[in-house]
Amino acid sequence: GESVGLHLPTLSVQEGDNSIINCAYSNSASDYFIWYKQESGKGPQFIIDIRSNMDKRQGQRVTVLLNKTVKHLSLQIAATQPGDSAVYFCAEITAAGNKLTFGGGTRVLVKP
């Protein structure tokens, strides 16, 4: 399949370590944020979301943190596995509409 994210920043992580991926968003009116994972040759896959009235949400091995003061979003992956290797995008939605605005993406490479 095609390669996604040829020029994206890369995070190299040892298998079993925790990963932290950061994202800065631009629109203070955004009220809903989503993290997507995109593997080569595939469409983005939903990981976890968070509303603007929350500052933390946990899923299975993943945690999203939202800091509205500095407009910053992070995704934490616990015990990173080889299957976590992919490009990760944050996306935001404003209350005014349903279009997703994506950040630039980060490539995560998991080393065995």
Place this chain on the structure above:
Amino acid sequence: DAGVTQSPTHLIKTRGQQVTLRCSPKSGHDTVSWYQQALGQGPQFIFQYYEEEERQRGNFPDRFSGHQFPNYSSELNVNALLLGDSALYLCASSLVGDPSTDTQYFGPGTRLTVL
């Protein structure tokens, strides 16, 4: 439960030609959004269809048009293709009116190459 499907998987066209891409939403979803993803970049919103009408549009020229059918499936049409239209075209579906979620689920995409 079928997810979002798109066809074709790959497509090669020449400059000036026209192309039609197709999308079937996830079962139970009524809204379809289209995105363009260039290599190394995040997806860019093209437009969204709901109740067979274009509901919202991104910053794309009129060469990009779409349609939604009564069964909620959708088509993306691009006229007068340019080299810069080469990209992965993604379709995402969601359910409008459900206050519990605005989550959009993506299909695998159609890789369009314009020569």
